[in-house]
Amino acid sequence: MRLLEHYQLLYNILPGQEKAHSITIGMLAKSLSCTERNAKLIIHRMQQAGWIVWKPGKGRGNTSSIMLLADLEELILAEAKERSTVSMEEGIYFLHRFSISKHTQRLFVDWLFFASDGGHTKPPDTIDRLQFPSYRPLPKLDPMLVHRRSENHIMRHIFNRLIRYDEKAEKHVPELAHAWSHNHDYTVWIFQLRKRVRFHNEKELVAEDVCYSFLRHQKTCSAYHWILANLEKAEALHPYTVQFTFEKPMPHFLHLATSMGGSIVPSEDHSDAIPIGTGPFQVVENTLTQLRLKTFEHFFGTRPFLDEVNMYFFPELYDNQPSEVVESERVNFYQYPYTSKSTANFQQTTVLDQGSKLLSLNGNKGRLATDTMLRKAIFHLLQPEELIRQLQGNRYLPAGRLLRDTENDASLLRNPALVHELLNASSYQGETFHLYSYTGAGNELDGRWIQQQLSKAGVDVTLHFLPYEELMRQNLDAADMLLGEQLADESRLQTYLSCFQGTHSLPAHHIPDQNRKRIQRMVSDNLSEKEHIQRLQQEEAALCNNHHLLFLYRLEQFAIYPKNVENIQLNALGWVDYTKLWFNPLSVRKEIENE
Structure with missing residues (x-):
């Protein structure tokens, strides 16, 4: 010892x-x-x-x-710094062995990433490495197991799908498949695969891998079980030809295939720790303290400009709260908002998150399912402007619908003066409601704020925060309230389908049965994409007007970086696309010359 x-x-x-x-x-x-x-x-x-x-x-x-x-924590901090001069990973691992305050943890993060090079030997100038801290490990990088923002972002860089949706062109474009077709009633879809595509384990991609990748979602535990609801069979017609046959018409199967559930994995390698895909980056190491990615040199597409991406995990680093950070030009990326005395050495790119934080009220079971006045009272009690003002962080703008451009003043308007009258007209007798959510993403703070606001009006709520995987094993259909992030996709249709039907979608558990049945029938209707979206927006309006869906706010997503980082682009998840970012060595040289 x-x-x-x-x-x-x-x-x-x-x-x-x-x-x-x-x-x-x-x-x-x-x-x-x-x-x-x-x-x-x-x-x-x-x-x-x-x-x-x-x-x-x-x-x-x-x-x-x-x-x-x-002071014990000062000694731990000093020892962690000393160990980091030998190995950054060793210093981080040492720090994680102790239960220390958030303040000390942040001092170490600031020193490691901002105020020093952590003793880390500087790589050759030809190696471009993006490294930054994040607030939680990502042990499950498999679309079958998880549907969360951070995991989805990393998995986008590890895996490819048959096709992808081009948001600007508003159409599907080739990825692993170079061509596709369907029969007259959309019950059969055929995809032609690119040749000589390699997985990260050097195995060549063939049709059997595609069949396996989709069929594994037939397990009810899969986060994407829902996308195969009408699938009859998937078969390899040829090493580079795959056919999907459905029991009902699936005119919009392409949108489902672009989801993370459409990620293609090898049929023979199923490692939990090191996921294998065909994407531009491959996982080198994934532990509770760090995630290391490196460029896959045999990627079939355009090689990324970066060579490596390293994420280091610090629990409680971030919970949608503003923080202080030490300024230094040595930082080469930061994805969370920080306040600081001076931002002269930093560039900052922000974007309004296309998704939102959403509270759903049970539409099928319990008091909330039958009492319209009580649901309406809760809607008017919870004022997103106050939530944003009190909790701050990167909570930025009140939300009223899934997509911001479908909101209007009526969807955002809440009147707390109506609450007393509505509660008196309700059947509420003081019983306790149970709110469930997963840990992280600011859910604990948001949940406590909701509990406090409802308590002021005499509505009792008990909070239950569980790890994501544990939450998904609960009987969520019986929960009174569910709180979580509702993610957006480049495809508007996919955004709606994922929200209303997703296996891991929290609001999907609370949609009243009559609405759910209409939405399910709609999937097989021969509607244009525009008509399908309009119908789903009508269902959304009905759910909001009946106060089963209570949208709260949208985040402001950040990228904070030095001047030598170029081509920062934030995707639909609000994260930076690692395939486009690059370091400009001339920017560093100019700064040195100007000093």
Whole structure:
């Protein structure tokens, strides 16, 4: 056991710094789990380090006096910095071994990424490495298991789909498939695959891999089980030809195929830790402390300009709260909003998030399903402007619909003066409602704010925050309220379908049965994309007007970076596209010349 760990033991049993405590060598040996002889050696070393003041008692077994001088978290921080001079990863791993305050954790992050090079040996100028801290590990980078913003963004760089949706052109374009066709009633879709496409494990992509990638979502535990609701079979007609046959017409199957559920994986390699795709980046390492990506040199498309992307994870680093950060030109990327004394050395790109934070009220079970006055009272009680003002962070703009351009003043207007009258007209008798959400993404703060606002009006709410995977195993159909992020996609139709039908969509659990049945029938109707979106928007309006869906706010998404970073583009998820970003070495040279 290292000296610091011994000091931690003393720190935990002797309350109060710079306060004398009476203790015997025997008591110390017991507390430090060592012999009396070793206890004396440990005390001597702590004295030499200046961590304690020790006054030995006279005679064997007599009481001595000890005073702790050093702040434990300062010692941990200093040791983490020292270890980082050998290896950044070693310093981060060491820090994670201790339960420390958010303040100390942030001091280390600022030092590591902003105020120093962390002792990390500078790579050759030809290696372009993007490295930055993030607030939670991403252990499950498999579309079958998760549908969340951070995971989806990384998975977009690891996997490819048969096709992708071009938002500017408003059409589907080739990716792994170079051509596709369908029969007259859209029950059969055929895709022709590119040749010589390699997975990260060097295996060549063939039709069997595509069949496997889709058919695995037939398991009900899959986050994308919903996209195969009408699938009869998927078969390889040829090594480079795949056919999907459906029980009902699927005129908009292309939109489902562009979802993350359409990501193609090899049929033979199913590693949980290291996902295998065909994308421009491949995973080198994925642990609780870091995620390392490197460019896949055999990528079938245009090679990214970056060579590596490294994310380092620090729990509680971010919860939609503003923070202080040390300014330095050594930072080469930051994805969360920070306030600082000066931003002269930083560029900043922001975009309004296309998605939103959404609270849904159960439309099928419990008091909320039947009491329209109670749902309406809750709607008027929760004022997004106040939530944004009080909680701040990158909560930015009130939301009233899935897509901002479909909102109007009526969808955003809330009148707290109506609450008392509405509650009196409701059947509410003081029972407790249960709100469920997943940890992270600001949900805990948002949930507590909702609880406080409803409590002021006498509506009792109990909060349940669970890890994402655990939440998805709950019977969410029975939850009174569900809170979470509603993600957007480049395809408007896919955004609506994912919200109303997604297996991991929280509001999908609360849509009243009559609305759900209409939406399900709509999927097979021979409607144009525009007509389909209009119909879904009508369903959305009905759900909002009946106060089953309560949209709260949209985020302002950030990219903060030095002047030598070029071509920052934020995607529909509000994250930077790593395939387009590049470092301009001439920018650094000009700054040096101007100094």
